[in-house]
Amino acid sequence: MHPKVTQEIIDTYADIGVAHVPGAFSADWVAGMTEVIDDVINGLRAGTVEFGPHEIQRDVEFEDHDGYVRLINLYNRVPAMNALIEGCDCAEIVADVIESDEMRAWMDGTFLKEGNAEETATPWHNDECLFPLQGHHSPSMWVALTDVGRDNAPLKTLARSNRDPHRYVSSWALEGAVAPANFHPWDELLERTEASDADIRVWEAKAGDMLVIHPKTIHASLPRTAGQNGRRIGFSLRWIGSDIRYEINPTAKLSPFQDSALLKEGELIPEEVIPVTWRRNSHNAAA
């Protein structure tokens, strides 16, 4: 097992759907990833960086207002970001936490927050709601690129929502789509977070800490209340592990996979669609 992963971390993930791995990334790694992200944001703002349509990859999404930046799908378009992920041991750490034998990185999101606007809060959701996947090995690896104290928009989660037997029809779902019987309405998800006995955990973190979030875990962030000084950056990468199979989600607006002709219901995602980033071998399995 990776030295940064303890049995307690694995058990907490299985119990409440979140694992906190302190110091998972070095200060150099955090500085490198922050520089890559800042370069992209500055370039997009100045018009010197453009991500046009790509033959294979999904479009880059860039939202920038009220001290809030949301940047999606950089991983396969920015070689320096890809190199930072592949050059560190984060895939192995996540694999050990979720108990998977292989890991593939497939979608990333960067969430930068400045100032004090309420809009900096991320609304309640779970990540599974739009996934065309079945299985448990599709966590998000959320990395604090700044210190994230109570006033700096920490994530919050609803403990044990990772154990829900059902799924939710997302508030971003296709209008009029007919949901399968095990999909519950979005309002129910929101009501659960407002219940007086809701077991909500708040995850303060230091720069370089990792949170592994189960795809069913209902989560959000507090707003940033720290004022004009500093900022908060969270980098989130979705992974696919060994128990994941393709499952059409009729409520999902977009397939996150480009080449859907290669995808077959109930089968593994082919490596031509998403390559394997890390695989457990006899050496690291025995360690």
Ligand SMILES: O=C(O)CCC(=O)C(=O)O
């Ligand atoms: O960092 C944030 O505020 C949001 C992260 C998140 O919700 C996600 O990655 O799914």
